[in-house]
Amino acid sequence: MLTKLAGASVYDPVQGWAGEIRDLYFRDGRVAADPGPDAAIDEVHDLSGHILMAGAIDIHSHIAGGNVNTARVLLPEQHRNSMARWLNPPGLTPSMGFAPSGPALRSPLAPAGLGRTAEWSSADIGHRYARMGYTTVVEPAVLPANALDAHLQMADIPIVDTAGLAILGSDDFLLGLLRGKAGQAQVNDYVAWTLRATRCLGLKVINAGGAAAFKWNVRQFDLDDVVPYYGVSSRQILQTLQRAVCELGIPHPVHVHCNNLGVPGNVETAVATMEAAQGLPMHLAHVQFYGYGKEGAKGFSSGAARLMEAFHRHPNITMDVGQVLFGQTVTVSGDVIAQYDRHGDASPGKWAVWEAECDGAGGVVPYRYRERSFVNTLQWAVGLEIFLLAEDPWRLFFTTDHPNGAPFTAYPELIRLLMDADYRASVMARLDQEALALTLLPHLRREFSLHDIAVMTRAAAARLLGLEDRGHLCPGAIADVAVYRPQADRRAMFADAAWVWKGGRLVVREGAVVDRPAGSALTIEPCYDRRIERDVKAYFDRFYSLSLDHFTVGGVAFEREDAERFRSIRAA
Amino acid sequence: MTDKTSAKVWENVPSPFCGIASDDLRIEVCGSSVRVLANGDAVTVPGFERPVTDTAPRIAGEPASLEDAVRRAAEILKEARLPVFSGFGTDVNDTRAALALIDKVRGIFDQARAAGxxxxxxxxxxxxxxxxxxxxxxxxxxxxxxxxxxxxxxxxxxxxxxxxxxxxxxxxxxxxxxxxxxxxxxxxxxxxxxxxxxxxxxxxxxxxxxxxxxxxxxxxxxxxxxxxxxxxxxxxxxxxxxxxxxxxxxxxxxxxxxxxxxxxxxxxxxxxxxxxxxxxxxxxxxxxxxxGQDGDRTASQVCAWLTGYPTRVSFARGFPEYDPYLNDASRLLKDGEADALVWVSSLSPAPPPAAEVPTVVIGRSGMQFDEEPEVYIPVGVPGIDHAGHMYRCDNVVAMPLYALRDCGLTTAAAVLAAIEQSL
Missing domain, CATH: 3.40.228.10 (Dimethylsulfoxide Reductase, domain 2)
Known part of the structure; x- marks a missing residue:
């Protein structure tokens, strides 16, 4: 079937399209070249007066797995509160967005019946992302022991494609290899085996070694601190894993959550980590949480300028922001040292930590970012400084580290803050002025263009992840398309897309979900020397709680075969 | 297909019954009979070895076709104002299918083991x-x-x-x-x-x-x-x-x-x-x-990601609502609030509680009743009759379950989906 999307103003940075009026064609789920004047077109949508982009891609959003389900169980009242907002006329308060719309795995698609049940469910994640024009989302923290859980949950997220990043660095097997002075080749094999066994797209390192050190009662863990018993430093773990990703040819660079998250003065940790990358590709996640100096009367100040100066000196580094936005959320992280450290700030006052299977750990701490708070205002401002100081939108990515800085449902608010300097100023007027005075933000008048948004949330995101079939509208690309009605209020514009197609299927119309196809899970299948399996099996047999036979992920989707669910982007 | 005449021995079989997921069992399957040869215990041995007795559904105690039993179950649900679903010794897919049905009929989800x-x-x-x-x-x-x-x-x-x-x-x-x-x-x-x-x-x-x-x-x-x-x-x-x-x-x-x-x-x-x-x-x-014995953690985990709440969830108002006191199946039955009971239990042979409301059992073959339910549809066991997934007591680890035999039993998920389709 040939579909024509006629007359929209199209933004595709990959092809250099910056708002020209164009027609776009797709056939059988893929973007097609202009078929010429004689082609029989089955369906035409007149999109004149609209903005058209490829489907958006979220490179870092916690949407599945142990932390996410623990957060649901820890905070049933959050969910209830969102229901109350739904039952009463909606004020568009950003919900936490874990959820929603009820199992309704097969419920009939009454327009009113979709997206209106619970807030907080796997279904709601898919619906709410789709409504904003997102079609691909990466869960950035899949603990291998928890990978099957994460995939079972992701398989119930409708519409969007998903992918996971597997966490290594605090697992006793890797630390044992390093303690035993194993060669880089053996580490590479283990990384490749892990990515295959967990069916992930890339590698995540969280406060390398920190979760293992916490089990030895270590409460603070810096780049050159050493994991007890193993005698290896965080830096050594990080560099070994980074090298493995490079040598295996995995497209997505090692995705790093640095040491010292949230600690005043930690901008130096972020800069030291950039230097530790030794010129090789490395992605630093949610850097807003590392943009802190320790100047000023309160010993807490913006380090954004210092961070961005270093960023501009290190073209091998990419970063995503992890913007903070005000309101209630919950922080979830594999950085158990950071999560335990801040449990006293839990709001409401409850929190959960879990350590898992000699593999890592997790922590869930609810939190409310307040406009009147010095600290929270500073965090908000640092994130925006990072965005506005970035010279190259191709290396800086748009995230809130959902739900840590804010729920992903708040993205439209963030877009408005970036695109509208007057709006930004009006928000600043409500905030803690002492904190703002420690930042450059009041002086930054830059406004992002639609082209910049398309780069950050589409073109660059796909390139960073190695997803060649999306993030652009070249012939052959997957027909993931988002169409917005231009509005002066950019938040309203991006909150509810006018049309969204996923793989050529119309899934959203005027902000309402009209179809919910199942998505795919994107994976990479690097090759490795099979002898590593023998070593892992011996480890499992001696020390683990289950047999290696029962570790590999498969059969996760309801009434779908693995061949339909999993799609390898390529064998690296 | 399984050879029905000679015995087959399986190694490293995971147990869906014990909550700590012992996964080193050696199990012999001969036709429909199962024997734990090694590493069994007082929980896993009866879990695996309970014989298959019924393979045909019953309506009011009389043998019936699967189609008729499904239709009768759907009728009961259509007539019910507040059906309560409990049991849930089940695997991931059985629970997914049940929640889809509960959502559709505006029922209540509870678990036999929810109290703990x-x-x-x-x-x-x-x-x-x-x-x-x-x-x-x-x-x-x-x-x-x-x-x-x-x-x-x-x-x-x-x-x-x-x-x-x-x-x-x-x-x-x-x-x-x-x-x-x-x-x-x-x-x-x-x-x-x-x-x-x-x-x-x-x-x-x-x-x-x-x-x-x-x-x-x-x-x-x-x-x-x-x-x-x-x-x-x-x-x-x-x-x-x-x-x-x-x-x-x-x-x-x-x-x-x-x-x-x-x-x-x-x-x-x-x-x-x-x-x-x-x-x-x-x-x-x-x-x-x-x-987490008999799939208790599994059903709760699945419910958490599908609805946002772990257990005892009501869909009566058209969206999930959590109340671990009000949505207790035994209370709903005792107080006369529920007017139908659907007992879904593919792992545990525990029968439903005696109830004065029409009862549908989608249960493990071999389940024994004090009082025959209106509809009984025997189903296979995840981890014996078909593949599936379970969660361990510690929530972090999910484990695959495997099909060890084929004696023609359908899955609870398929039955629940069929009921949903015929509403």
């Missing part, structure tokens, strides 16, 4: 915890405190697999581990170390367990108690126990919530969790809530 699980869930949702998992226990535990529970009665292989293992990652000799049982004595010798050391046992009457937990939590906080005994136990003994945990580099506190069967036991669980959180100010300690 809810005690933990309420403690978690009120203050939280620091929890650990089985492999961490196996490699790191130095002192294990069992609170108010007889672990081996519910988890016969827990000590063998995770406490008295042969070796650990860090060169600790597991045989030197210490076990302290507070509030209840173990029923057997599983907690006795391989070199014959018996656990320290401090018993009290079960009705004193709440104050015992409160005292331990207070002592961990550093409070000095005016009382000299708690539940008949000298405070000095309790202080010694807390001190022992404080000196331990990694202690684990466990309990079986299903056995803490008294009013407001969630508050007792909460005190135990608080004690462990407080110990972490100085050293490392974690809780391990044991449970």
């Amino acid at each position: 699980g809810v005690r933990n869930l309420l403690a978690l949702a009120d203050s939280g915890w620091i929890a650990t998992t089985l492999a961490e226990v196996k490699n790191r535990v130095e002192v294990l405190l069992v609170f108010g529970s007889d672990v081996e009665a519910a988890f016969p292989r827990f000590f063998e697999r995770f406490v008295w293992n042969r070796e650990t990652l860090f060169g600790q000799d597991p045989a030197r581990r210490e076990v302290i049982c507070v509030g209840r004595a173990p029923s057997g010798d599983a907690a006795v170390s391989p070199d014959g050391r018996r656990p320290q046992v401090v018993e009290c009457d079960p009705r004193h367990l709440p104050e015992l937990a409160a005292a331990l939590s207070a002592l961990a906080r550093g409070a000095s108690l005016q009382a000299e005994t708690v539940g008949g136990i000298p405070v000095v003994v309790l202080r010694g126990i807390v001190e022992r945990l404080r000196r331990s580099s990694y202690s684990v506190v466990t309990w079986v919530a299903g056995q803490l069967d008294f009013a407001h036991a969630d508050l007792t669980v909460q005190q135990v969790c608080q004690m462990v959180a407080l110990l972490n100010k100085e050293t490392r300690a974690a809780v391990l809530p044991l449970g």
Whole structure:
């Protein structure tokens, strides 16, 4: 079937399209070249007066797995509160967005019946992302022991494609290899085996070694601190894993959550980590949480300028922001040292930590970012400084580290803050002025263009992840398309897309979900020397709680075969 | 297809029944009969070996076709104003299918084993915890405190697999581990170390367990108690126990919530969790809530990601609502609020409670009824008759289950989907 999307103003940075009026064609789920004047077109949508982009891609959003389900169980009242907002006329308060719309795995698609049940469910994640024009989302923290859980949950997220990043660095097997002075080749094999066994797209390192050190009662863990018993430093773990990703040819660079998250003065940790990358590709996640100096009367100040100066000196580094936005959320992280450290700030006052299977750990701490708070205002401002100081939108990515800085449902608010300097100023007027005075933000008048948004949330995101079939509208690309009605209020514009197609299927119309196809899970299948399996099996047999036979992920989707669910982007 | 005439032996079979996911069973399948040849226990052996008796559905006790039984079940649901679904000894897909149906008929989801699980869930949702998992226990535990529970009665292989293992990652000799049982004595010798050391046992009457937990939590906080005994136990003994945990580099506190069967036991669980959180100010300690038998954790986990709530969820108003008290199936039936009962239990042979409302059972073949339900559709067992997934008691680890035999039984998921389709 040939579909024509006629007359929209199209933004595709990959092809250099910056708002020209164009027609776009797709056939059988893929973007097609202009078929010429004689082609029989089955369906035409007149999109004149609209903005058209490829489907958006979220490179870092916690949407599945142990932390996410623990957060649901820890905070049933959050969910209830969102229901109350739904039952009463909606004020568009950003919900936490874990959820929603009820199992309704097969419920009939009454327009009113979709997206209106619970807030907080796997279904709601898919619906709410789709409504904003997102079609691909990466869960950035899949603990291998928890990978099957994460995939079972992701398989119930409708519409969007998903992918996971597997966490290594605090697992006793890797630390044992390093303690035993194993060669880089053996580490590479283990990384490749892990990515295959967990069916992930890339590698995540969280406060390398920190979760293992916490089990030895270590409460603070810096780049050159050493994991007890193993005698290896965080830096050594990080560099070994980074090298493995490079040598295996995995497209997505090692995705790093640095040491010292949230600690005043930690901008130096972020800069030291950039230097530790030794010129090789490395992605630093949610850097807003590392943009802190320790100047000023309160010993807490913006380090954004210092961070961005270093960023501009290190073209091998990419970063995503992890913007903070005000309101209630919950922080979830594999950085158990950071999560335990801040449990006293839990709001409401409850929190959960879990350590898992000699593999890592997790922590869930609810939190409310307040406009009147010095600290929270500073965090908000640092994130925006990072965005506005970035010279190259191709290396800086748009995230809130959902739900840590804010729920992903708040993205439209963030877009408005970036695109509208007057709006930004009006928000600043409500905030803690002492904190703002420690930042450059009041002086930054830059406004992002639609082209910049398309780069950050589409073109660059796909390139960073190695997803060649999306993030652009070249012939052959997957027909993931988002169409917005231009509005002066950019938040309203991006909150509810006018049309969204996923793989050529119309899934959203005027902000309402009209179809919910199942998505795919994107994976990479690097090759490795099979002898590593023998070593892992011996480890499992001696020390683990289950047999290696029962570790590999498969059969996760309801009434779908693995061949339909999993799609390898390529064998690296 | 399975050869029905000769026996086949399967190695490394995971058990969906025991909650700690023993996955080293050797099992022989001969036709429809199953025998555990190695590594079975008092929970897994009956779980696997229960014979297949029924393969045909029944309506009001009379044999019926699957189509007719599905149609009759759909009629009952169409007539019901508030159908309650319980049981849920099930795997992931059975639970997914059930929740889709419950959503559609605006029913209520509960679990036969929810009472125990809810005690933990309420403690978690009120203050939280620091929890650990089985492999961490196996490699790191130095002192294990069992609170108010007889672990081996519910988890016969827990000590063998995770406490008295042969070796650990860090060169600790597991045989030197210490076990302290507070509030209840173990029923057997599983907690006795391989070199014959018996656990320290401090018993009290079960009705004193709440104050015992409160005292331990207070002592961990550093409070000095005016009382000299708690539940008949000298405070000095309790202080010694807390001190022992404080000196331990990694202690684990466990309990079986299903056995803490008294009013407001969630508050007792909460005190135990608080004690462990407080110990972490100085050293490392974690809780391990044991449970999850017969798919109990599985159904709760699936419900959490599909609805946002772990269990006892009502869809009566068209969206999920959580209330662990109001949505209790036994209360709904007793008070006459529910007007139909659907019992979904593909793992456990436990029959539904006697109910005066029309009852549909989608249950494991071999289920025995005191009172024949209106509709009974026998189904196969995930992990014996078909593949599936289960969650362990520690929530982190999901495990695959495998098909070991084919005796023509359909899955609960397929039956539930068929009912949904015929509404």
